[in-house]
Amino acid sequence: MLTRFIIYGLLGWNMEVFWTGLMSGLNGNPRLVAHTYLWMFPIYGLAVLLEPLHEKIRCLHWYLRGMIWVVVIWTVEFITGGLLRLLVGTSPWIYRDGWQVYGLIRLDMAPLWFAAGLLFEQIHNRLAKSDLLAGNE
Template structure:
């Protein structure tokens, strides 16, 4: 079950990233909406499976606080995995250069994006739990 969920989070993350970078292309007047990602991102997005116990513990907490926690967790994963890839490979799939960038690994401009992604993964987790309960009956 763990590996199945890891794969689901990884695939959904890749799809979201392709959609996001396609929209970014459109905003930069690339009407083909060319999108890009890296295979490494599948493995990184799959790590969202480790957020599931946190979702359970925080389900009754104020959404603003949950969004803050999700943002911090995603920044932590992004910083650590990006740093590991830089050490192992000499580069990582992203390189932020805007005003809030730290070592090119994270950017403060993504604060609302990472909060929203936390809620998206929370919803996916809830949906997966619902499916699992129905399959057990």
């Protein structure tokens, strides 16, 4: 489980750096400035706890699974961001634009989380084929 936690944490960091760099470029910055936060590593690592959910919803149509992932990711984002806000006074993300809820989730990011959830499934499937899910970490 620890190995998969680290894998998900590192993958999440990399996806976030790629995404923020891409958005920087699309917003006119040719340097493609990208960033993430140390807090995000354990938050992305928590994806290991979603593997049982993936097993339970595996038989559903991909569109329904994607919608489930949107709700799950929003929930994780809201809870972890809210907890960090309580503990340290702020969260790694503070949404001010878009359709946001308390600055912790953005409703207009649903398509991104939909795709991210389905990508997570593919990563989980690949890990399942390896020894990393068999406890041989």
